[in-house]
Amino acid sequence: IRERTRPVAAKDYWTANQFRRWLVEKVFHGVLIERLKVTPQNNPLRDLLSVVDAGDSLLLFPEGTRTKTEAEWLNPFQKAVGLVAKHAHVPVFPVFIRCNSRFYEKDWPLYRKAPKFPIQLSFEVGEPIFFQADDNVQTFTQRLEQRYLTELTNPHPLRRTPKQTS
Secondary structure, three states: OOOOEEEEEEHHHHOOOHHHHHHHHHHOOOEEEOOOOOOHHHOHHHHHHHHHHOOOEEEOOOOOOOOEOOOOOOOOOOOHHHHHHHHHOOOEOOEEEEEOOOOOOEOOOOOOOOOOOOOOEEEEEOOOEOOOOOOOHHHHHHHHHHHHHHHHHOOOOOOOOOOOOO
16 A cells, blocks of 8 residues: 555536535545546546556455445445556555445435434455456455455444445
């Protein structure tokens, strides 16, 4: 893990107003990526690799968004982390985030339903995962997703309760 870590963020969301733009640029020092109108000139992978080449780490969320409330454990992983690991030749350090509330999940109706307090969060950095010679982006992404599932389904005081299916 490098001295400076920069979160990767969707350009369309974080530049929608001046406050968000200020927050992502001046506070988080985020890497803004295009996700709506990708062209060879604004290729997100090229931008991410240039940040790694400059010596910074990236904070990528492999689900591409916050976990949706209807997901049992996780959303399906996107391929971005696998693409960066393959092309930048850097390890991926999984970070396991646990909470005693679902308020941080996507689609939580915060304006209608306040979370129970106190809110407890736990962040744990796992062992690095390396892109292997016999990997492709899909197998690496599947291996990473399985690592998250294994860790997050283990007993833990803040383990997420899976959504019950009827």
